[in-house]
Amino acid sequence: MNIILLGSGRVATQLGQALHKAGASFLQVYSRTQDHAAKLAAKLNCESISDSSKLRLDADLYILSVTDDALPALAQQLSLKDRLVVHTSGSTPMSVLEPASNKIGVFYPLQTFSHEKEVDFSVIPLIIESNNPESLILLKDFAAKLSTKVLELDSAQRLILHVAAVFACNFSNHMYAIAQELLATRQLDFDLIRPLIAETAAKVHFNLPIEVQTGPAIRNDKLTIQKHLDSLKDQPQLQEIYRLLSQSIVNLR
Numbered sequence: 232m233n234i235i236l237l238g239s240g241r242v243a244t245q246l247g248q249a250l251h252k253a254g255a256s257f258l259q260v261y262s263r264t265q266d267h268a269a270k271l272a273a274k275l276n277c278e279s280i281s282d283s284s285k286l287r288l289d290a291d292l293y294i295l296s297v298t299d300d301a302l303p304a305l306a307q308q309l310s311l312k313d314r315l316v317v318h319t320s321g322s323t324p325m326s327v328l329e330p331a332s333n334k335i336g337v338f339y340p341l342q343t344f345s346h347e348k349e350v351d352f353s354v355i356p357l358i359i360e361s362n363n364p365e366s367l368i369l370l371k372d373f374a375a376k377l378s379t380k381v382l383e384l385d386s387a388q389r390l391i392l393h394v395a396a397v398f399a400c401n402f403s404n405h406m407y408a409i410a411q412e413l414l415a416t417r418q419l420d421f422d423l424i425r426p427l428i429a430e431t432a433a434k435v436h437f438n439l440p441i442e443v444q445t446g447p448a449i450r451n452d453k454l455t456i457q458k459h460l461d462s463l464k465d466q467p468q469l470q471e472i473y474r475l476l477s478q479s480i481v482n483l484r
């Protein structure tokens with residue numbers, strides 16, 4: 232299958248490299264910034280472009296992996312008739328691609344990606360969708376070359392999946408960042424808390440999170456909660472976050 236990748240960020244890089252390893256062939260990498268397109272194209276052994284009018288029209292699959300906000304304008308620029316065009320966004324409806332082609336779809340990898348860190352795609356859930364039955368089969372087969380977990384969801388289901396992913400991943404990581412800042416105020420090293428983070432994540436491999444919740448809120452230790460809030464008196468925003476999360480823990484109990 233001949234692929235053209237539009238975008239050269241975290242997902243485009245990791246997905247492109249994984250597909251390349253799996254034997255897919257790339258015709259072009261398009262990106263807004265020519266240097267970024269060139270860097271990824273070199274890895275995928277194909278041409279790089281930053282002018283969408285130079286896009287080849289003969290690829291079997293066009294993967295748009297740009298920021299969510301850039302998708303509508305990019306789709307408007309494309310005129311790919313009946314070529315299969317997909318995006319990799321968790322929260323963007325498939326319909327955003329309607330201006331680009333008659334055959335559209337979604338290829339959303341449910342994972343957190345970085346520029347440099349390679350990931351094992353075989354365990355990443357790949358969420359697919361298409362407006363065309365043949366394209367859906369093609370996407371299913373294509374996804375199965377990368378992962379053992381291929382799932383067909385509609386755009387509304389995928390949106391909720393993405394909201395859940397933001398809570399589980401992005402917000403958890405932000406909690407780690409808050410912990411890091413708090414530790415730094417008393418010259419304490421973040422390393423101290425790494426085993427706790429690792430054990431918390433390890434537990435949910437085999438348990439439901441609600442079953443393994445610990446801490447003052449689930450124990451209803453009101454004096455401890457008050458002490459914590461007092462210690463944050465100079466940081467009203469953190470106090471508010473602490474209050475909201477403690478209440479949420481109580482509500483789910």
Ligand SMILES: NC(=O)c1ccc[n+]([C@@H]2O[C@H](COP(=O)([O-])OP(=O)(O)OC[C@H]3O[C@@H](n4cnc5c(N)ncnc54)[C@H](OP(=O)(O)O)[C@@H]3O)[C@@H](O)[C@H]2O)c1
Binds near residue numbers: 344
């Ligand atoms: N990161 C994740 O963990 C993750 C996971 C699953 C799905 N996704 C989805 O995958 C897609 C790409 O995310 P990402 O994290 O890979 O993004 P990213 O690393 O921030 O890269 C963004 C890409 O979008 C391009 N871009 C930004 N603004 C643009 C504009 N106004 N017009 C055209 N192109 C523009 C950039 O081009 P230049 O570099 O050339 O400027 C770059 O190639 C998003 O839909 C995201 O929701 C992300």
